[in-house]
Amino acid sequence: MAGGTEAHITISFNATKLFADRLRGKCRAYQSDMKVWVEEVGTYFYPDVTVVCGERRFHKGQRDIVENPILLVEVLSQSTKEYDKNDKFFTYQHIESFQEYVLISQNQPAVQQYIRQTDGGWKYKATIGLNSKVYFESVDATLSLQDIYDLVEFEEEIL
Incomplete structure (x- = not known):
């Protein structure tokens, strides 16, 4: 997101x-300069x-502009968090390869995940606290919130 806060920029870079690396x-x-195309709506997102x-x-x-992401991350901003959690997530679900949506708070150490299930539904997980680790099923990787x-x-x- 262009014009983000220092926390937003740092979290995006770290993630x-x-x-x-993992x-x-x-x-x-890819960082936020890579666009993601959603064919069903005929547009791309960052x-x-x-x-x-x-x-x-x-x-x-x-x-x-890629068409086949497996995992997408949004660092939540006050001005866009509702859009990211709702409309954007709904739109991303049209991407066949898309398996995991990650929302990272910039105000507290908290990560929310939506993981696509075999029946087409989505499992929700929340991880809170700097001493926590979060497992990303779609890519079989674990990251610590301390590092993020x-x-x-x-x-x-x-806090």
Whole structure:
């Protein structure tokens, strides 16, 4: 998200780097400059982190627009959190390869996940606290919230 807060930028960077490091050789993690195409609505979005495993499919050969993400991350902002949680998630569900949606708070150490189930439904998981670890089923990787939130300064009253 262009114009994000320092916390938003730091969390996005940390998450991209952590996924890239953990998934080296089997998946690629992209920062927010990579667009994700949703054919059913005929437009693209800019998730904060996009993970693609296996062969990448680029929209009409444009190497900055992927069509087959497996995992998408949004760092929640006050101005867009409802849109990210609802409309954007609903739209992303049209992507056949899409298996996991991750929402990361920038105000407290908290990660929400929606994981696609074999019946087409979505399982919800929440992980809270800097000492916690979160497992990402779609890519078989575990990250610590301490690492995701490295160098993020929370306001005292929020903790």
